Amino acid sequence: MLRLQNVESGYGESRVLRGVNLEVLPGQVTCLMGRNGVGKTTLMKTLMGLLRTRAGSVHWNGRELASLEPAKRAKAGIGYVPQGREIFPQLTVKENLLLGLEMSMSGVRTFPEDVLEMFPVLASMYGRQGGDLSGGQQQQLAFARALASRPGLLLLDEPTEGIQPSIVEDIRRVILKLKAQGTISILLVEQSIDFVRSAADYIYVMDKGVMTLQGTPHDLDMSQFEYHLSV
Numbered sequence: 001m002l003r004l005q006n007v008e009s010g011y012g013e014s015r016v017l018r019g020v021n022l023e024v025l026p027g028q029v030t031c032l033m034g035r036n037g038v039g040k041t042t043l044m045k046t047l048m049g050l051l052r053t054r055a056g057s058v059h060w061n062g063r064e065l066a067s068l069e070p071a072k073r074a075k076a077g078i079g080y081v082p083q084g085r086e087i088f089p090q091l092t093v094k095e096n097l098l099l100g101l102e103m104s105m106s107g108v109r110t111f112p113e114d115v116l117e118m119f120p121v122l123a124s125m126y127g128r129q130g131g132d133l134s135g136g137q138q139q140q141l142a143f144a145r146a147l148a149s150r151p152g153l154l155l156l157d158e159p160t161e162g163i164q165p166s167i168v169e170d171i172r173r174v175i176l177k178l179k180a181q182g183t184i185s186i187l188l189v190e191q192s193i194d195f196v197r198s199a200a201d202y203i204y205v206m207d208k209g210v211m212t213l214q215g216t217p218h219d220l221d222m223s224q225f226e227y228h229l230s231v
């Protein structure tokens with residue numbers, strides 16, 4: 001399980017996260033929502049160690065991660081799909097996927113079939129350059145690459161942003177499949193209330209660097225969301 005307690009982080013002089021508390025339970029999909037600029041990506045980067053944890057603790061399966069560098073967090077089983085995909089456009093789909101295995105704890109060096117089966121479009125474009133794929137296909141590539149390392153915790157930063165509806169549906173299906181398998185915990189930043197309601201076990205809403213609302217989809221009603229997410 002992941003547990004953040006009173007986490008603070010930011011850029012230079014500016015403090016963005018102001019005492020964040022959050023838990024991600026094993027096998028669950030936990031969604032993080034909030035208006036633009038409230039600190040969701042900052043939280044993901046802090047979790048991954050790309051930004052320093054200035055105060056507080058980040059516990060993952062009983063281990064304190066707050067001072068670990070990003071590569072060690074990946075080895076500890078944390079996978080990250082950043083906003084904007086960040087695949088390698090000059091490398092083929094296959095090469096991009098194999099890079100995910102570099103992070104693998106298992107020592108496996110052939111790409112796992114079950115991950116490829118979740119993204120049939122990638123199997124059909126195996127030899128193509130990453131840069132030739134559509135935005136939605138690149139998103140699936142980044143997702144598959146992260147899954148290849150067999151993470152225990154997957155951080156997904158707005159995987160459906162700017163993606164065509166059919167691929168949003170594909171991504172939703174993969175998340176629901178992973179949830180049904182129950183072997184991975186997911187922290188998902190997502191703006192669509194419908195998407196979150198269909199996928200989340202637990203929801204946090206953030207504002208100005210702190211959590212302002214939290215609960216199961218069952219606990220929270222639409223008017224609360226609208227109040228906290230409206231501009």
Ligand SMILES: Nc1ncnc2c1ncn2[C@@H]1O[C@H](COP(=O)(O)OP(=O)(O)OP(=O)(O)O)[C@@H](O)[C@H]1O
Nearest residue numbers: 011014016034035036037038039040041042043083
């Ligand atoms: N590299 C940076 N240097 C300085 N300030 C930054 C940097 N990146 C983000 N910020 C600031 O930190 C705050 C939080 O940004 P962050 O990207 O975490 O928000 P977000 O909730 O993910 O927003 P969005 O939904 O637009 O992605 C914002 O005020 C933003 O301007």
